[in-house]
Amino acid sequence: MPHDSIVLLGVNHKTTPLEVREKIALSGGYDEPLASLASVDGLNEYYLLSTCNRVEVLFATGDPERTKGRVLDMLFGDTVTAEDANHYVYCYEDEEAVRHLLMVAASLDSMIVGEAQILGQLKEAYRYAAQKRTCGLILNRLLRKSFSVAKRVRTETRIGSNAVSISYAAVELSRKIFGQLQGKAVMLVGAGEMAELAAEHLVGQGVSDVVVANRTLERAVKLARRFNGRAVSLEELVGQLAAVDIIISSTGSPGLILNKDEVKSVMRERRNQPLFFIDIAVPRDLDPGINDLDNVYLYDIDDLQSVVEMNKAERDVEAVKAERIVAEEALKFKCWLDNMEVTPTIIALRKEAEHICRAELDKTFGRLKNISPGDRRAIEKMADSIVSKILYHPMQFLKGGNTRLDRCEKINTVRNLFRLDDDNGPIREP
Amino acid sequence: MSYLLFQITFAAYFLATAAYIVFFVSQKRRVRIIARTIFLVAAILHTLNILARYLEAGHIPITSYHETVSFFAWSIAWSYLLFRWRYTIKNFGTFVSVLTLLLMFMAAMASREILPLVPALQSWWLPVHASIALVADGFLALACIGGIMYLLQEREIKRKRFGLFYSRLPSLEALDRLNYQCLSVGFPLMTLGIIAGSIWAKQAWGSYWQWDPKETWSLITWLLYAALVHQRFTVGWRGRRAAIMSIVAFLAVLFTLWGVTFLLQGVHTYAA
Numbered sequence: 001m002p003h004d005s006i007v008l009l010g011v012n013h014k015t016t017p018l019e020v021r022e023k024i025a026l027s028g029g030y031d032e033p034l035a036s037l038a039s040v041d042g043l044n045e046y047y048l049l050s051t052c053n054r055v056e057v058l059f060a061t062g063d064p065e066r067t068k069g070r071v072l073d074m075l076f077g078d079t080v081t082a083e084d085a086n087h088y089v090y091c092y093e094d095e096e097a098v099r100h101l102l103m104v105a106a107s108l109d110s111m112i113v114g115e116a117q118i119l120g121q122l123k124e125a126y127r128y129a130a131q132k133r134t135c136g137l138i139l140n141r142l143l144r145k146s147f148s149v150a151k152r153v154r155t156e157t158r159i160g161s162n163a164v165s166i167s168y169a170a171v172e173l174s175r176k177i178f179g180q181l182q183g184k185a186v187m188l189v190g191a192g193e194m195a196e197l198a199a200e201h202l203v204g205q206g207v208s209d210v211v212v213a214n215r216t217l218e219r220a221v222k223l224a225r226r227f228n229g230r231a232v233s234l235e236e237l238v239g240q241l242a243a244v245d246i247i248i249s250s251t252g253s254p255g256l257i258l259n260k261d262e263v264k265s266v267m268r269e270r271r272n273q274p275l276f277f278i279d280i281a282v283p284r285d286l287d288p289g290i291n292d293l294d295n296v297y298l299y300d301i302d303d304l305q306s307v308v309e310m311n312k313a314e315r316d317v318e319a320v321k322a323e324r325i326v327a328e329e330a331l332k333f334k335c336w337l338d339n340m341e342v343t344p345t346i347i348a349l350r351k352e353a354e355h356i357c358r359a360e361l362d363k364t365f366g367r368l369k370n371i372s373p374g375d376r377r378a379i380e381k382m383a384d385s386i387v388s389k390i391l392y393h394p395m396q397f398l399k400g401g402n403t404r405l406d407r408c409e410k411i412n413t414v415r416n417l418f419r420l421d422d423d424n425g426p427i428r429e430p
Numbered sequence: 431m432s433y434l435l436f437q438i439t440f441a442a443y444f445l446a447t448a449a450y451i452v453f454f455v456s457q458k459r460r461v462r463i464i465a466r467t468i469f470l471v472a473a474i475l476h477t478l479n480i481l482a483r484y485l486e487a488g489h490i491p492i493t494s495y496h497e498t499v500s501f502f503a504w505s506i507a508w509s510y511l512l513f514r515w516r517y518t519i520k521n522f523g524t525f526v527s528v529l530t531l532l533l534m535f536m537a538a539m540a541s542r543e544i545l546p547l548v549p550a551l552q553s554w555w556l557p558v559h560a561s562i563a564l565v566a567d568g569f570l571a572l573a574c575i576g577g578i579m580y581l582l583q584e585r586e587i588k589r590k591r592f593g594l595f596y597s598r599l600p601s602l603e604a605l606d607r608l609n610y611q612c613l614s615v616g617f618p619l620m621t622l623g624i625i626a627g628s629i630w631a632k633q634a635w636g637s638y639w640q641w642d643p644k645e646t647w648s649l650i651t652w653l654l655y656a657a658l659v660h661q662r663f664t665v666g667w668r669g670r671r672a673a674i675m676s677i678v679a680f681l682a683v684l685f686t687l688w689g690v691t692f693l694l695q696g697v698h699t700y701a702a
Contacts, residue, residue, distance in 0.1 A: 176587060176596070179603035271666025274602065291588065295669045303590045310592065 004044050005064040008097035009089055010056030013111050016088040023079040026050040030128035040074055042067040045136040047129040051121045053111050060138045098333050102326045105146035106153040114159040114315055119150045149329045159318040167198035169307045170278050171205055174246055177276050185209035187244040190251030191223045194280050198248050211244055213237055241266040248278045249285040260289035342398050345411050348420045353387045432486055435479035440534050442472035447531045450524040469527055473507040487544045490557040496540040503533035505568030519608050520600040525575045555630035563623035567683055569616030574680035576608035577673035606668050609676055617655050624648055647686040654679035
């Protein structure tokens with residue numbers, strides 16, 4: 001009796017362009033798709049994960065080929081053509097599926113490798129599945145395993161400790177300068193996309209106040225509204241420096257928009273509270289001399305890029321370590337799964353033997369009227385040890401990994417030998 | 431007894447420092463726990479050592495050179511532990527343990543003879559004046575270490591080249607706050623120590639202030655710290671300048687403690 005196959009179907013940022021991912025993404029939460037999966041035949045256990053970079057469904061089934069098609073239809077049938085689905089959706093089975101899930105949990109498959117968000121998303125997805133009781137023995141074990149693997153990777157490697165995108169690097173640097181970002185204010189000068197992204201990260205880290213300064217006020221107002229901030233005009237730039245802590249500049253201006261002396265003039269008013277300038281414009285917006293001022297730090301796009309490159313190099317080294325951990329844990333899980341196959345046979349065998357033993361003992365005790373309770377116990381004990389001694393080698397045969405025989409074959413041999421699957425049951429009475 | 435305790439304490443500080451340095455490089459959590467435990471044990475042993483010496487000498491052991499330096503190390507260790515109890519500064523312990531070990535080394539080099547108390551010092555003002563001053567120096571030493579850490583960290587951030595310290599030291603903000611907090615304990619204590627000394631001087635010699643070299647240098651040190659504290663509060667001096675100032679002022683503390691004793695003469699020279 002082999003266990004169910006584990007199948008993982010999904011799309012992610014590597015295989016699928018954003019246009020398709022957008023359509024597939026489960027924007028309505030997990031409840032509905034989980035409910036619709038419940039009606040798919042042959043799905044014994046299942047779970048769904050949807051993030052902005054991936055949609056994955058993991059399930060255990062006795063009939064992988066047929067179930068795959070049904071699941072695909074159910075989830076993506078309405079939104080994507082079958083051709084697209086075949087083209088973009090990847091499908092892993094058993095060991096591959098386990099490995100992939102562990103890679104995802106450990107953030108080795110993420111767009112930004114090592115980012116910590118994915119584990120939270122995975123846990124949330126699992127919470128939904130657990131509420132609906134869609135996970136059984138295998139998936140419960142597998143998903144919990146993926147959490148512990150993620151934790152192991154995080155503690156044993158330094159994969160998550162480095163910022164590997166410009167905007168993350170900006171956040172990390174801000175943290176090294178300001179410590180806590182709570183209560184700090186950021187000003188966007190120019191309303192570029194990259195600046196917006198960096199601001200988003202900063203707000204995510206606790207920055208509370210966003211000011212947008214732009215040449216056209218209309219665009220500034222629009223962007224400010226997104227962050228619940230306020231808009232100012234470019235002329236007010238220097239005056240605003242007194243009130244903000246981080247400045248991200250990305251205007252299309254051909255020359256400098258802020259020079260050293262202007263910044264110096266506000267430091268007294270700021271009581272020397274630090275200022276962090278991030279200049280991601282090309283050509284540069286900010287006077288490089290600003291970096292020479294006390295308590296003022298200036299990073300331009302190249303500086304940030306080199307931080308990113310340095311971190312990437314280190315991260316790649318760590319990723320190798322992390323993948324080793326994943327491989328190791330995937331192997332452990334496989335062992336557990338394999339034992340799962342063996343376990344029912346072992347239980348059935350022991351039960352059968354105990355049954356025979358009990359029956360024979362009862363018969364004997366029925367004839368022996370005058371024995372003391374002590375003798376009785378001694379006889380019972382002897383019978384038990386005969387049983388376990390006889391079963392010892394068959395059990396070892398089942399559990400043992402050294403024989404060249406296939407596991408399935410071994411299980412079959414034992415089941416036939418002891419007639420465990422016989423409808424009439426093994427010998428009861430001679 | 432106190433001799434033996436001193437040896438053990440010294441060894442314990444040595445182990446703690448070694449463990450802290452290993453932790454600093456490797457950043458393994460288990461090593462940190464070990465380092466902290468040893469450091470705490472060392473500080474406790476040190477306290478016992480000072481108590482034992484107090485019992486042997488019959489007066490508070492901060493009169494000889496060996497005693498003063500050892501007591502100074504003790505006050506740094508305990509002001510660190512006190513600080514640690516309220517605030518966490520990443521890898522602060524490494525720097526503190528190195529300084530403590532250095533001082534213990536200097537103390538170990540010096541003569542450990544117990545000298546009889548000069549009549550002029552036989553007063554209950556001695557423990558008050560000397561211990562307050564040395565505890566103040568402990569906190570000022572922490573401010574100085576904070577300053578050094580600040581400069582190391584800032585250098586890497588300003589130059590945009592991240593080496594050993596960037597990931598291991600806390601944020602600039604945290605280091606600056608450390609400077610501020612240690613100053614706000616250390617400076618008032620130092621002021622108190624000087625006042626106590628001056629009252630004692632009035633009782634012992636009949637005048638509050640005699641301009642002997644030690645007093646003069648204490649005043650110079652005090653003025654340096656006063657300037658730093660004043661600038662911090664009024665114009666918001668902070669960061670690099672405050673860090674440099676804390677280091678310079680602490681050098682003045684060290685000079686007051688030793689330089690004066692060895693290079694210049696005065697009423698405080700019996701301490702040699």
